[in-house]
Amino acid sequence: xxxxxxxxxxxxxxxxxxxxxxxxxxxxxxxxxxxxxxxxxxxxxxxxxxxxxxxxxxxxxxxxxxxxxxxxxxxxxxxxxxxxxxxxxxxxxxxxxxxxxxxxxxxxxxxxxxxxxxxxxxxxxxxxxxxxxxxxxxxxxxxxxxxxxxxxxxxxxxxxxxxxxxxxxxxxxxxxxxxxxxxxxxxxxxxxxxxxxxxxxxxxxxxxxxxxxxxxxxxxxxxxxxxxxxxxxxxxxxxxxxxxxxxxxxxxxxxxxxxxxxxxxxxxxxxxxxxxxxxxxxxxxxxxxxxxxxxxxxxxxxxxxxxxxxxxxxxxxxxxxxxxxxxxxxxxxxxxxxxxxxxxxxxxxxxxxxxxxxxxxxxxxxxxxxxxxxxxxxxxxxxxxxxxxxxxxxxxxxxxxxxxxxxxxxxxxxx
Amino acid sequence: xxxxxxxxxxxxxxxxxxxxxxxxxxxxxxxxxxxxxxxxxxxxxxxxxxxxxxxxxxxxxxxxxxxxxxxxxxxxxxxxxxxxxxxxxxxxxxxxxxxxxxxxxxxxxxxxxxxxxxxxxxxxxxxxxxxxxxxxxxxxxxxxxxxxxxxxxxxxxxxxxxxxxxxxxxxxxxxxxxxxxxxxxxxxxxxxxxxxxxxxxxxxxxxxxxxxxxxxxxxxxxxxxxxxxxxxxxxxxxxxxxxxxxxxxxxxxxxxxxxxxxxxxxx
Ligand code: HEM
Numbered sequence: 147x148x149x150x151x152x153x154x155x156x157x158x159x160x161x162x163x164x165x166x167x168x169x170x171x172x173x174x175x176x177x178x179x180x181x182x183x184x185x186x187x188x189x190x191x192x193x194x195x196x197x198x199x200x201x202x203x204x205x206x207x208x209x210x211x212x213x214x215x216x217x218x219x220x221x222x223x224x225x226x227x228x229x230x231x232x233x234x235x236x237x238x239x240x241x242x243x244x245x246x247x248x249x250x251x252x253x254x255x256x257x258x259x260x261x262x263x264x265x266x267x268x269x270x271x272x273x274x275x276x277x278x279x280x281x282x283x284x285x286x287x288x289x290x291x292x293x294x295x296x297x298x299x300x301x302x303x304x305x306x307x308x309x310x311x312x313x314x315x316x317x318x319x320x321x322x323x324x325x326x327x328x329x330x331x332x333x334x335x336x337x338x339x340x341x342x343x344x345x346x347x348x349x350x351x352x353x354x355x356x357x358x359x360x361x362x363x364x365x366x367x368x369x370x371x372x373x374x375x376x377x378x379x380x381x382x383x384x385x386x387x388x389x390x391x392x393x394x395x396x397x398x399x400x401x402x403x404x405x406x407x408x409x410x411x412x413x414x415x416x417x418x419x420x421x422x423x424x425x426x427x428x429x430x431x432x433x434x435x436x437x438x439x440x441x442x443x444x445x446x447x448x449x450x451x452x453x454x455x456x457x458x459x460x461x462x463x464x465x466x467x468x469x470x471x472x473x474x475x476x477x478x479x480x481x482x483x484x485x486x487x488x489x490x491x492x493x494x495x496x497x498x499x500x501x502x503x504x505x506x507x508x509x510x511x512x513x514x515x516x517x518x519x520x521x522x523x524x525x526x527x528x529x530x531x532x533x534x535x536x537x538x539x540x541x542x543x544x545x546x547x548x549x550x551x552x553x554x555x556x557x558x559x560x561x
Numbered sequence: 562x563x564x565x566x567x568x569x570x571x572x573x574x575x576x577x578x579x580x581x582x583x584x585x586x587x588x589x590x591x592x593x594x595x596x597x598x599x600x601x602x603x604x605x606x607x608x609x610x611x612x613x614x615x616x617x618x619x620x621x622x623x624x625x626x627x628x629x630x631x632x633x634x635x636x637x638x639x640x641x642x643x644x645x646x647x648x649x650x651x652x653x654x655x656x657x658x659x660x661x662x663x664x665x666x667x668x669x670x671x672x673x674x675x676x677x678x679x680x681x682x683x684x685x686x687x688x689x690x691x692x693x694x695x696x697x698x699x700x701x702x703x704x705x706x707x708x709x710x711x712x713x714x715x716x717x718x719x720x721x722x723x724x725x726x727x728x729x730x731x732x733x734x735x736x737x738x739x740x741x742x743x744x745x746x747x748x749x750x751x752x753x754x755x756x757x758x759x760x761x762x763x764x765x766x767x768x769x770x771x772x773x774x775x776x777x778x779x780x781x782x783x784x785x786x787x788x789x790x791x792x793x794x795x796x797x798x799x800x801x802x803x804x805x806x807x808x809x810x811x812x813x814x815x816x817x818x819x820x821x822x823x824x825x826x827x828x
Contacts, residue, residue, distance in 0.1 A: 229786035233779060240775040247768040268763060316761070325758065363680045387680075472680045496683040497756045508758045528758040536760070540747050547747075551740035554733060 163225040168234035179272025183263040195321035210285040227286050235280040242273045284310045301549035308542025319532030330355040332521040357479040360518035362471040364388045365448045369396040370465050398436045405430040417445050424452030433460050478523040570612040571667045577605035622681040625694040636666040638702040689752030700741030707734035708802035714795045728791050739777045769808035776801030
């Protein structure tokens, strides 16, 4: 404890500022921010868009540079480049993010939460102010180590400058970020998308959906309690995929799957393969009660939006049901039609977006009521001009992490 | 070959490891016993790897989706970390701890039979899935180890026989664990961008992952600036681990849980 005791004995606000002063300033920033939340009328936080965010970035970096270069001797700058200022801002950012991790970030009934803006932390003045101090610390020490470059500083610069770039580009970039959602129907071109505020936006190109495809897993078998209607075995954890020829055990029942039809329709007493809109999967199963050796055979089906499901009651207490199949993969076979008359064909899939003229086009969803018969595909279009800067930051940090892993820490090495 | 064979495999592993632990204990008296202990640990670990590989092949998807599957990875990684630390710094107690923890994870899995589900939702079918999860799990395992070191350090200093070596071990583990935590976080961001178009949405799991990251960041900087104040550093390390635990299990129970895309599936 020795080190700290000495520090506390010097007077408050005397050189150099330590943790007490740092937290004093940091908490002061937060209180100021909360006051702004309560008394400012504008409601939503400011966002800068091009070119003002770019001016801001350049101005900020130049200012940091100037402050470091010519004002290092001032109390403020010396404080900002030392660990206590950083730690206090890291701690206070952590505290506010923790608030975000506990209070749901949605409109709230509580007056206190709403007035203090605790349900929109990311745009809360308190958060923005403390984040500003955080970034200023990070920026100044980055400049410091870059200016006194040594190879042993390499990892430090990758980590700190990378984080600085990724954060600042992420924050300033929100002003230029465009995120649109576009509904496309099979056999029709669409070019009018909607943004988050539900405004219609006309795109510089049209998208023509040739085909929307869904791949499904086989449905699963489950044992259901007749009284409660809920899944009865293993807390619903272990469901078995329906596959022809498989035998599964549920409590004291042996269930054998004689036949499985992915698309079928009931015809008399049985199901037959059919291929029409909404034809559900079905299976013929034999259930043997191990206790008394009685065997029951029947067809069950998970049903669809057009046809009812069918289960098999195997005892007073239980029935066997077939669950709705889960989706394995969905994709849209599209053409992008440009104003110049070009036609670009591609297939969109989850995790496989397509890049076109600064836009990234994502497969988002479809009409889930219709399931695999959906002829609607919902796409998302994102334009994020600041992304390259964010990626530079992220990749610097990845390199920094690898460096950190490889080199270990200095403290231990030096001693 | 699925989780159905787990009781068989896990029993073999646990028996090998427990006998190994006994030999490790004996090795404090008779150095030669250590060889046998290591042999037993390694064979148990080989069986473990065999099970993981077979399970992966059988499920036809990476076994990284449910809580039980993540526990399986802990049980795989912890002994590895124990070995590497042992080779580097020769801490027998740490090797024993990591093996014991791995046994605990296998036991929990044995008591909670797992899913046989082969399904994997489209968003998870990505080349990023495996690196993201593996890197995270590895980092959690290392950081968990570092917090055990912290607790040992606190206990030692309570007893008055604290050695700075303990803190150095903690530092090394934190640096390795933190590097991987950073990678996990960033891989997650890059993946989310590919899958959903946003690299960061402040989803509850992301919030807590970020908090965990910040917790260790505080430790690293505090240690760098105050090389002498070991007790407070140990306290910070222990607290950071509490945040990590909230991130790992707790998120499901917080009021914000219902909006997360990350809550582990129970089915
Ligand atoms: C990617 C995240 C970060 C990592 C991996 C990291 C790592 C480190 C390391 C290893 C050191 C020791 C210096 C050395 O060994 O040369 C250090 C120092 C420092 N870090 Fe960070 N840090 C990170 C983020 C931050 C942030 C967010 C801040 C401020 C808000 C910060 C402020 C500082 C300060 C002020 C020093 C002391 C610099 C000096 O005395 O020259 N760091 N950091």
